[in-house]
Amino acid sequence: MALINENYLKLPGSYLFSEIAKRVEAYKAANPDADIIKLGIGDVTKPLPEAVITSMHKAVDEMADEKTFRGYGPEPGYNFLIEKIIEFDFGTRGVSLDMDEIFVSDGSKSDTANFQEIFGxxxxxxxxxxxxxxxxxxxxxxGRSGTLGADGKWTNLIYMPCTAENGFVPELPIEKADLIYLCFPNNPTGTTISKTELKKWVDYAKANQAIILYDAAYEAYIQEEDVAHSIYEIEGAKEVAIEFRSFSKNAGFTGTRCSYTVVPKEVMGYTAAGEAIDINKLWNRRHATKFNGVPYIIQKGAEAVYSKEGQKQIKALVDYYMFNAKLIREGIQSTGIEVFGGVNAPYIWLKTPKGMDSWSFFDKVLNDVNIVGTPGAGFGPSGEGYFRLTAFASRESTEEAIKRFTTKFKL
Amino acid sequence: MALINENYLKLPGSYLFSEIAKRVEAYKAANPDADIIKLGIGDVTKPLPEAVITSMHKAVDEMADEKTFRGYGPEPGYNFLIEKIIEFDFGTRGVSLDMDEIFVSDGSKSDTANFQEIFGxxxxxxxxxxxxxxxxxxxxxxGRSGTLGADGKWTNLIYMPCTAENGFVPELPIEKADLIYLCFPNNPTGTTISKTELKKWVDYAKANQAIILYDAAYEAYIQEEDVAHSIYEIEGAKEVAIEFRSFSKNAGFTGTRCSYTVVPKEVMGYTAAGEAIDINKLWNRRHATKFNGVPYIIQKGAEAVYSKEGQKQIKALVDYYMFNAKLIREGIQSTGIEVFGGVNAPYIWLKTPKGMDSWSFFDKVLNDVNIVGTPGAGFGPSGEGYFRLTAFASRESTEEAIKRFTTKFKL
Structure with a gap:
């Protein structure tokens, strides 16, 4: 009898975005003429940079010619891309990495989801x-979660609240943690922590033989000086941290799919008997067995991100979205609503006014000004009472949204 | 302390292809002028079909324009591709499938490796x-394997030998199996089984509430009438079988990465308590959580495989490789060596002559005629005494290889 993995039965449905879609549909049905602006899902809207387009066309042509056609590539990615990653994303920040410490993949979502497989x-x-x-x-x-409690928390996970009260800076857990997920600039709050704060986590991991799974998918949006672009800027991090990076948000690759994961050879996991095991080797085995590389055409597109023109073009993209972020942040702030994030990230995290819960605020915003955001409660219990807006819409939509917020929205 | 998944430590290194590479390098170093022909790895060599190239160029251009740019796509794949798959790959064979029974992914390797995750x-x-x-x-x-025995078998797996003795037709296991991996046309043997034989497996699965994981990545190479292109041509299969299909070998997508998996809604897995659970829903949850869709550009390339020109062009590709297969099969046969496969598949499976073991034969072929194949022992204990050649090289290389076999190779 084929037995299922019963852990799957514990999962609630992917409630958040389907519930949003349902409410938007219902509103549309009742108000067919409403001009709804979507500032909900974290998906980009600007086209791919010209350098990427040019490079992909060239790569497509290579695939049409027997002399330049590419079949199976190396599972961890082509050297032409890995070299650029090491030079531009790390070398410029004083971080040196070896070629076999980079694993190119099809998305940070996949990698942050898959990485736990190599752990017990x-x-x-x-x-x-x-x-x-x-x-x-x-x-x-x-099978690491325990059960889902009535408080929205899994019984076996350690939750580190990030709220306005603690300035969105997570506190070191009292209970000993073995694997720690951190994401800075943060999705969903759009906030960051200082290098000094990040150093505390690296030290914690070293002291506890723990590993930090560091999601830096929004790194390109960092504007301020004291925010680390890579966790490896922090002393000692190469011994305890895995870093996830993506081309989705800096170069608009959400529908093009390319990312990479850094697994330094110093990072060790342990057997139950206490033997230290090289995590890089385990991930390499997992990557080579359960994955077959990113399309050549896509890797050539990603490589172009590092060309002179590519670098200029992605800077322009980030600037564009960050100006939207500024418009949203300042616009909302002017209405008296408390606002966080949006300085080093494309997400703006509002405190819902008058103690309103996330979903009530969602409904009010949809009804009053026809704008769709994301209820903070969808991201965890401590997200209750918050609301996320994204800077990824067009300038025109963003300006119109803020105009509505500032002129039509009544608390 | 971060504990590793200790099952990984049981895995031997990926010995096969690295050992082949090592021996080839050593030979090259000693014989720098040798003209080595590689008929080892199952990678295609002909360029992508023109229809695919044209479609991908168009898709790249769409990504350059804000009006046609695509961000996140639906995780199971775009409807434009799924519709074509259902119509061309199944409808034409009398198999009807629903849109939500197809999951487009980045490769059959990934899917055949990942699918076990939803099982206990x-x-x-x-x-x-x-x-x-x-x-x-x-x-x-x-963690399902047990340990690796000295006989090359994992203690907790059921092995079904496929050798010349049983005509490469696996026998139903005596011990009850819950998940059964079948691959036809077979990699590595290049052999197939009849519809009547396949029906026995479907009946076995039904009788035992087992599930068949059916890898049909080489389906396009089928030439004979009594070989099923899809397991769903067999009555009852939609209740017990998952099918893996790929664009790698029919359209040359090994470096372009697109495939799909069919998960009929009738297929059930079971809880330990015996409750039937819809496998389609579990896989959908896994796919949506740990994967983020295939690049839009690549899916547009795959769609073009189903255009009138695309269909003609992939037929020409398959015909090309199958003529190579015929040359190899007949050429090797003429030397007195026993040959299998190569009729409905691009793989030719030789019985090594004079009781030679796979690796000794590998060395002899490399030394005597400078041809690289794959030792059958690398695919499992019952592969010992066999040797795989692929039909994926150019016509020129294939002809030259056969010329050497027939004129220079001495047993």
Missing amino acids: VDNKIAVTDPVYPVYIDSNVMA | VDNKIAVTDPVYPVYIDSNVMA
């Missing part, structure tokens, strides 16, 4: 709250 | 022997 079931997982749901769901599937 | 650890796994190593390795990682 009996690890204690720590996550910030609110959090990107994939970190939790993948651990539920693997 | 306590399932008994059955594999043919020899076998595509990914089925086994992914189950070792998940």
